[in-house]
Amino acid sequence: MSRSADRAAKNEELFREVNSNIAQLEEGFGHERRLELLCECERVLCHEGLKIDLSAYADARSSPLRFFVLPGHEDPEIEKVVLRTPNYLVVEKGGEAAREILDDE
Numbered sequence: 001m002s003r004s005a006d007r008a009a010k011n012e013e014l015f016r017e018v019n020s021n022i023a024q025l026e027e028g029f030g031h032e033r034r035l036e037l038l039c040e041c042e043r044v045l046c047h048e049g050l051k052i053d054l055s056a057y058a059d060a061r062s063s064p065l066r067f068f069v070l071p072g073h074e075d076p077e078i079e080k081v082v083l084r085t086p087n088y089l090v091v092e093k094g095g096e097a098a099r100e101i102l103d104d105e
Contacts, residue, residue, distance in 0.1 A: 012040050012041070012042055013104075015039070015040045016067060018038055020061075022035060022036070022037055023035055023054070023057055023061075033054065034053055034054065035051065035052050035053075035057055036049055036050075036051055037049065037051075037057075037068060039069050039073055040067040040069055041067075041069040041070065041073035041074070042075055043073060046073065048070055050087055050088045051088075052068060056083075056090075060090045063092065064101055065092045065093045065094075065098050065102075066082065066090050066091065066092050067091050067093070068089070068090060069088065069089050070087075070088060070089070071087075071088070071089055073089075074089055074091050075091075078094060078097040079091040079092060079094060079097065
């Protein structure tokens, strides 16, 4: 994996972890409707937010290969869109990117 690809992957993992912590806190406080999360795209400078229903969050998190990104932030070379909404996409990593994620688990 190239240096920039490695940096992008670390960025995705970081925001996924941040979002997981946000979801846990929201559930702990009894907020069950919508989560305000960060885009989990590979763009190092992206810090944009998105709103997701808690149930959609739980569905997507059933796979470690799925990430939430804003429309237009997907990378068709390494991921496919598995859910498209007006406000966000759920993408699933494939190929080498998927193997890297699964190896880290």
